[in-house]
Amino acid sequence: MKSLKLLISLIVFALFLSVGIGNSIADEKKGKALVESKKCGSCHKMQGPPDKTIADVLKRKAPDLFYAGSKFKIEWLEGFLQKPTMIRPAGTVYVNNIKMGEKKDEIGDVKPCTSALSKDEAHEVAEYLMTMKEPTMKTGVIVDDKFSKAKAKVLFGQKEGCSGCHRDKADSGGTSCPTLYNAGERLNPDWVFDFLKNPQKYDPKIWMPRRELSDEDFMLLAKLIASMK
């Protein structure tokens, strides 16, 4: 009797699981169709390889998405796709959006992504984007545990000067690179770690050079960025 109950429970569980997986696959398919019909690929690179020359980078209209599933958190993607916000204060390729002011450069007119999907559409597109993974990225590397925030902040602000190019608060920090003060909601910490270790793996011409730090220091930075919410 007991084993029969167990068997029934297992069958019910397996049914739920298969329905869940089935729904997810259906959403991915719908998401793919949406990405195609909305022509996301006209601005975003949906397939690698990344740009290898400056001339190609200067033609870039929007961030590469062919590793979006490794980079982003799905919850954030769903919200962003419904109501996009500015992540890069000076646009995707800052150098295309600056103009000389009186004494210094100023950022011109920069607008966020025009995506305005419904909640269901955003879920479907996010499910599809999450299938686009960087195959060499290790997962489960950055765990949510205690770390020395003070040491990480010294690395971030002083030793490596990250705030020179990234906004670490809504009103301070550099503007040529993505904002980081909300990166904990947006980015997968494992991807942050992998990217920090070698930004050129993802984007050979990105204006963020590789640093020679220990894995421990890269982990501290990834954890600090994950805590920025």
Next chain:
Amino acid sequence: MKKVSLMVLSVMFLGLMITPLAVAEKAEDNYKLYCFQCHGSKGSGGGINAAALSTAPRDHTSATEMKKLTDENIFTAIKEGGAAVSKSTFMPPWKSILTDDEIKDMVKYLHGLCKC
């Protein structure tokens, strides 16, 4: 068997011939993409990140400022970062992106900016 090995080797050789090598960029283009962000589009230190830096980026158009540095200083600062020449850590090491030859070209380009 020998024929197959020869064919495989030929295909590998052809592959190597077709694979494009990393493109050496012009100093002007490297300066634009990598240096404008802090040193500004005129090279005078007025980049969009300048306000966020605790040390003002060097004015590359100032002959007075640039004459304080040797070519070796400039090369090392670009390749290894500001800290390597006891300058600002906000100047990162660019060696993962720029080759030694590209950095040498950049040093020449900077002489053009300061006219010195």
